[in-house]
């Protein structure tokens with residue numbers, strides 16, 4: 575009898591404990607749901623943005639009827655930009671990042687009324703800008719090739735937009751490019767520079783943004799390696815590495831030590847001659 579009662583009371587106590595646990599769990603779920611739903615969508619996004627990785631927007635400069643810079647041997651910038659941009663996308667996707675490409679093909683579908691180069695460029699730049707500014711939590715990296723009236727200037731140069739965090743990203747990518755490319759006999763002493771005010775896209779977007787001039791099509795050695803698949807992959811990997819390093823908050827990177835006898839190449843930090851965004 576006693577055993578039976580004791581068994582019964584243990585069972586009742588267990589049921590009570592279970593009921594209390596369920597009530598607490600239900601209350602916790604309701605409260606969490608209430609807090610979540612009471613936040614406006616905007617606030618909800620803000621709550622999670624601190625833990626969400628940014629979307630990497632990759633921009634292959636020029637395209638369509640705008641080929642960009644053309645080397646003395648006839649190598650066109652737009653094709654090299656697309657090759658490097660595609661490789662950058664592959665690397666970023668491999669590491670699980672969401673990516674957006676501003677163009678995927680050599681051609682661009684222009685509207686019927688865009689007939690002149692100027693009209694087509696305007697349409698293209700505004701379409702890209704709309705895509706960039708409508709992508710939340712994004713970082714923008716534009717790929718270009720430089721050109722100069724003289725053959726001597728070589729090496730990569732990073733330009734950064736005036737938006738928050740762009741300078742830090744630009745400096746990080748520039749330093750990595752300098753420490754990993756052109757290191758044998760040539761020395762790239764370029765520093766990251768703020769983009770000229772005339773460059774419409776880079777001055778109109780809202781997110782963190784850099785423009786990477788991967789090399790000079792006017793320099794024979796750069797012109798040659800920029801067309802090589804291995805060099806393009808290396809560039810993509812270095813740029814992505816800079817992007818990740820910047821995400822981790824490691825800034826500034828230490829400036830790269832140069833040998834004392836390093837030759838100073840001509841025209842460091844040269845302006846770009848191929849960016850036609852000032853047509854706008």
Ligand SMILES: [Zn+2]
Pocket residue numbers: 635636642643651718719848849
């Ligand atoms: Zn360009």
